[in-house]
Amino acid sequence: MARLSKEDLGARGKFIFKQEDVDLPELNGGEGATVLVRTPTVGQRDELGNQVPAKPEDWTLQDTARLFALIVVDPEVTQQEAAEFLPAWPGPALDKIIAKFAELTGTKEEIRQAAGDFRGSE
Numbered sequence: 001m002a003r004l005s006k007e008d009l010g011a012r013g014k015f016i017f018k019q020e021d022v023d024l025p026e027l028n029g030g031e032g033a034t035v036l037v038r039t040p041t042v043g044q045r046d047e048l049g050n051q052v053p054a055k056p057e058d059w060t061l062q063d064t065a066r067l068f069a070l071i072v073v074d075p076e077v078t079q080q081e082a083a084e085f086l087p088a089w090p091g092p093a094l095d096k097i098i099a100k101f102a103e104l105t106g107t108k109e110e111i112r113q114a115a116g117d118f119r120g121s122e
Contacts, residue, residue: 018038018039018104019036019039019104020103021034021035021036022034022035022097024096026090027093035072035074035075037072037073037100037101037104038071038073038104039071040070040105048066052066062079062083064082064086064094065079065082065083065086066079066082068094068097069081
């Protein structure tokens with residue numbers, strides 16, 4: 001494995017992020033569907049950590065929508081769009097997405113930092 005140069009450190013086209021499909025049999029009229037979940041950039045992770053409450057009881061639908069819009073990359077949706085459809089979603093479907101994010105991201109502490117101690121990630 002080669003040592004990175006200063007130029008390599010900023011070569012955005014060469015970055016690889018973990019990503020994985022999440023099967024959601026609860027959606028699409030029971031036929032199921034998938035979404036693609038990806039790990040965040042450092043900037044996205046820090047922004048999310050600064051914007052969501054640390055206490056689970058302070059978590060809102062907007063926080064959940066912010067997380068959803070960040071980690072689901074296909075289909076790509078905005079926070080506003082996620083806030084519109086998430087209230088009607090089956091809870092287990094969202095929990096599967098959060099669990100996959102947790103698996104891809106790393107330790108439970110890192111996940112809590114990135115997700116603001118989201119209740120469904122346990």
